[in-house]
Amino acid sequence: MNNSSDGHSGRQPKLAAATLAALGIVFGDIGTSPLYSFRECFAPHGIDPTPLTATNLVGAASLIVWALILVVSVKYVLIILRLDNKGEGGILALSALIRSGARRLGGRDPKSVLLLGLAGSSLIYADGMITPSISVLSAVEGLSVVSPNLSQYVVPIAILILIGMFAIQRHGTGKVGILFGPIVLLWFTTLGLLGIRSIIAHPEVLTALSPTAGITFLVREWHHAFPLLAAVFLAVTGGEALYADLGHFGTRPIRVGWFTVALPGLVLNYLGQAALLSYDPSALRAPFFLLAPDMMRVPLTILATASAAIASQALISGAFSLTTQAVQLGCLPRVRIRHTSEHSVGQVYVPSINRFLMVACIVLVATFKSSAALAGAYGIAIVLTMVITSFLFYSAARTAWGWSGKKAGVVTGLFLILELPFLAANSLKIIHGGWLPLVVAGIAMSIMVTWLWGRARLYARLSREALPVDALLSDLKRGSIHRVSGTAVYMSGRGDTVPTALLHNLKHNQVLHEKVVLLHVATLDQPYVEEDACAKHVDLGQGVHRVDLNFGFADTPDVPEALKKRLPEAVRFHPGKATFFLGRETYGVGKNASALDRIRLALFAIMARNASPATAYFRLPPGRVVELGAQITL
Template structure:
């Protein structure tokens, strides 16, 4: 069946989507439950902030690569530090934490959610396909980012072994591959289990990097001058084009922004904000300032300023903690990829896949095996292909900057249409952030010949799959509608020629609420019987994450033993059809498991040259359809109570 998004209900007073931005985690708990809020904030450290939190391992080092032509002089160091500080403040603290996290859909975040907020069903008639394409492309690029983040993060930490002793250099890549494989095998235990383990480790990590920074700041307190933004301006004036090139490496300090937004549904807005301002931001600022202080005193430390900060006696423990932290850094993008995939499935952009909920308490915490193993294989391939964090840094950033710019554009439409901001206000805020995004984007485009093409190719492949599935469902629905008998005509035929009725309830699942399910017509044609009770069942996926149980079902009696049932689900929910039908409690429409039969249509798709899609896309859509998760398991139907009736459909 196709999932049909409908407009998102909004609060008429504020224009915000219904619900509040605290997410599912906070939605079921009183605001005064501080202990639970602190526990969620701790878990958020282990899921949301790993990517941003481990950027100090490589971002300053990459900013002063000899290829950039910017030596680590005192003025250049202060200039880069100023860029780093204000990037964290403007991009993460203000853009994402203050503004973007407000653009939630009942607590869920991510670029696909943002797209659904500005492209409800009625908006598609107003030429919003361009925004859908932008949102889909930004979503696709996040998958590419999710493949690079574990590779570069873990590799950069394990490279600390080379500082300990060059004899360990040959083992860096094998150790990295083993750690990444272990991380992905651990995913099936669930986000909450990962968060409980990783949260305390990240507290140790942020405490460690803050202490390392303070130790060097004390020796060079003048480094605090970097807080003044004029140093960033002077850096560009002194270095010109070379300074612009360095901006592509400075961007590495904010690469976790989109993952932060995508993971909002796991914990809610408040825990993410508390963790950022309470621990993450101060620790990052202290460490970056400490690295700058070290470079001012010892420019030769530019080869690896993070590990050069560490006293010799503490190097091995710090390498271990850093490795654990980078494993955690990978978690943010992995969890975000799971959330994006679930949203894509429920909103009709992806075929059905196996989705496992790993927490009975937090509905946003899920595990998707197919995505997990695909990410693992890709990460390992990247490590084996690029072999060093410097090589991977050349590929890192192009996809994320593009997604960030798209997020800003979509935010403008949310601010205008959902929050009713004026054109001037929305344009000023979005325009300010877009200037920053485009500056980073332009600097990162220079990386394309050096490996930046990798995430773009990955993104293009994923975008092709998502857009083909969406367009294919539209074409298939059109073809099915052409051959569907209107329900009124079926009822007239039923009254004129009543078939033999047999005991029990027959449920016919179909995406249209006005047509007659083809499976019903096939059953009548071949078996010449009709059940005592016949239910036309339609499942709709709404443009909100969750639908309240009391709004789940709508039951309409058609007459002559025929009923129409519409079940509504949010795009972050799994549809359990038997459970929902038994919960109806309608006195005249009982659902007894042993007396209920589910009839499904199974279409065999045939690619043709008819108008609709290109022939190669029709073949791709047919292949995706054949490999989609069966409707029986996706809707949790009892296998021994399901009858599938096939038909061939020419696309």
Template sequence: MSAPSRSTPAVPVAADTSKRVATLALGALGIVYGDIGTSPLYALRECFSGSHGVQPTHDNVLGVLSLVFWALIIVVSVKYLVFVMRADNRGEGGILALMALAMQRKRGEEVKVRPVVVTLGVFGAALLYGDGLITPAISVLSAVEGLSVATPFFEPYIQPLTIAILVGLFMIQRHGTAGIGAIFGPFMLVWFLTLAVLGIKELVTYPAVIWAISPIQAVRFFIHNQGHGFLVLGSVFLVVTGGEALYADMGHFGWRPIRWAWFVVVLPALMLNYMGQGALLLRDPSKASNPFFHLAPSWALYPLVVLATGATVIASQALISGAFSLTQQAIQLGYTPRLEVVHTSAEERGQIYLPGINLALLVGIILLVLGFKSSSNLAAAYGISVTTTMTITTVLAYVVARERWNVSRAVALPVAALFLVVDLSFWGSNLVKIAAGGWFPLLMALCVFTLMTTWKKGRDILANRLRGSSIPLKQLLESFGDHPPVRVPGTAIFMTGNPEGTPPALLHNLKHNKVLHEQVMLLTIASEEVPHVPPEERVEVIKLEEGFVRVIARYGFMENPSIPDILKRAREKGLQFNLMGTSFFLGRETLIPSKKPGMAMWREALFSWMSRNARSATAYFRIPPNRVVELGAQVEL
């Protein structure tokens, strides 16, 4: 399932110096590997003392360590870093980018409706919101719980301290991550070096644990433990939960720095630490309640808690930023209403802050901490959403390999089948977690999926209703020959989603005001199924009859439309107008649920509510508010 010649990634590292690649790899440590890098805090603990844990006997320890090693190799090293990262959508990754890539067709090729691909992609994206809630909660809780290893005195303060840290983290989001982001990479480098040192310290006392890398140990584990051993896979999966982040963050760094960071720093550090924890359990099985913090000598315990808390905050930051980016993509692809998007950096277009999503995540995470109370309880809820997303990624990657890269079925199918066996094994082992809390991310994903698909379907129905009540623009222009309207000075800009029809606001203006401006600009903002549109392809100006001009602005799903930017580019293409003599006419529809064919009444009511609470077009598209005229209409869905 390999791609043909690779296109240039978003960060062109091929011709860069080794120093630049190393710099980007250092940055990737802080942004990409925070989640998977904090898994040693709780992964092995859950394998041996969780709800489905096994006794830390010699054979069980070697068997679990073998499963951990091969999970990291097969899922992260091979599946994501070798295969999935080849499926870049003009350098960008992530499940929505992969869905858009699977939907793309070559120019002139008929666009096919791909309901299965769309459903899988949108549901996979919805599942990531559940991951975005659980990861910060479980990571920070597990770090702060290290205090209870030192003394029971801190036990009552673990939850309040965790909530305080999380509230502080979410409060700084509005200021952007540019400043603190500069220290993420170096901090995580120290964290991974600490993981390695702690592991080596214990590994030298029991070097025989290195035999765990043999797959025979994993086979023996399953033979001995049978069904119970399969359930332990649900805890083993915790070591690879950050795998999807490697793909989602590809656009920030490029594939080469991410690979270098993994093979040079992250993988060796993780395996040394897991091996060290295994050696500790072989020497003293009573340490299974929290083997990570028992690796540290007593004098280093408090500094290690501080370091672990910092690492989990960075891991949480990556998930929060990912939720912001995912929401921005969903807005541009038409699956989410317009929300306030604040750019926190003038230099980096990817650094954004969404106040509504930020508040929703904070409230949800606090409720999780209060409801589940401990990281072990949260671990029981963690995994089902991530395994489902990883399975969907494999399926979509297979579609891309077959239909975009023209890879033969004889090559693509066996590779995809191998990954699906692993994905579905983890997925099956996590099914038993549903009753213990796994229902939460699934319920949340179902709610988000319902909202996203309702919005998309509702917008399509609304567009069809408006199109049915409109007339072709050509017919309108021909009618001016017999009944020319009164023309007034200035330029009128009408925003329309249908580049061929007449905007309803234009018809309302003619009907009620009975005038037409000297120059009429019909502006359509089109969202492309690519992350970024080249500047030279951004704006297209088409001059029509009777002083009409059609302007089509194209944006990728990683970009935010801007009216000032569109007007500037239109001027560069020869369009003349005076902004102070320009009026923007926008339609504001009052939606009325009806029994007409389309959606169920409850979904129409939901869509109407979402539409009322969406951010106004004036604010979202950055239209000068003192130049806007809104014309209302009632539309039955």
């Protein structure tokens, strides 16, 4: 009995710590939506605004509350989070789960699923630019509520906060989450207390908890329905980030944090804003800040600013995870990736993505200058990602859970009934700034598709000219190739052909090592690979060995460590005593290539030249690597 009690008490602090850290990373985005969401429901939007009556205020609050319940709580927290790919979440991990499941069931690899995953990932990159900008701006704008004379300092302060926020990313999401968690806990507590204070004064607003209030509001104000739904959607924009950050903390801390802290705080605050506006319509200029008494507005602005900076963390962390998965799946060129935790392999930091997002956010803040102006660009990318996730859910439920087509179709249909009206409403914002995230997502998608296309074209080109391994073995058996002592490891794309680097070594040096390892590194459609399934070895004879190393898309591809520890003891190679031969290709464009192909090949060549070196990516010992150049015409 005592042992059981100790074990339980040992697990509880661990869950509490993980939940607190998850609060600091996962819920910041959705937690700062009260700064602007309710205000936007009654903003002019270029037409006559929705009448600011008590009934309409209750209706708007009802729509937001039930959007939080149905879209975030039911769809994401209760259902989508269950579709983890061995602990990893996000739209790219979901598409990989579907593809591996389809192959396991004997079906074809559905390429359309990969394209949907890439489209959703591209949209999250675009959202990662806008979320920090609008969150920080909307918080710092509290200064203008405290004193209109401070308005001129809003943009410079917002830019300084963004720079500081991106500067601390290199310390890792775990440490950042521990730092931010208590602040976000205080933030949600404050949201709830401010809401309760206003609800007590006007308890009639509690009728918003009935979905009937929201439905009748939409019917009554049907001519304002699209602007209203676009504004309501701003309250659930952090839902997709919950899924993208799944690999950082796991399902249980996210669920506990949502239902015990985040959801209650959000619901109470939205009801409180509705109650405030029902007796003071002039508070519409800043209903969130005006919930607080005068003496508390400066501390509230400071807390809101800190929370808004933290809000960006969910999308930034999600962008890091997506980039890591895309590189491992071959959808992006190699980039420098730092693993920031010894205990959680899902916690990563990608310097290049961090720099890109920081510059983009600074440009957006300096250009749009206010959260109201940025609201036009916000939402379309996220709702498109949610719709794509719903379509992918149908395939995932069938391949991963074995659901029937009817059951999966019904649940997917319910998701789409909720989300397609939001998509239609947000589509009207395209001409008011919504085009920006779509353009950014289109560029990101083009880069990933071009990289996939270029790799396929390169593979086909090398395959046509490849020398079969059997031909090399025959030459070795005849003794026509001079051998020298030592072990040489050649990176190989296929098991039945000789690597280009080996052919170039023979051509220039006219020798071959006594022990030759043809090494093929594969990334599977799963986050992690069990140690006993990582390595496969075949002795081809004549001192030539074929080694296949399998990694998951969330694994760190440490080739020397795998060669040293994961092969059978009788054939293990010591990386410190071997020479690694790598090919470094430069690409030319064939005379018969079309104009479009020339553009795509030029972009592919630029990405290949700027990719992170294989030496660092595969963790090869730099002093044991030899690179052999080759010119390849595509």
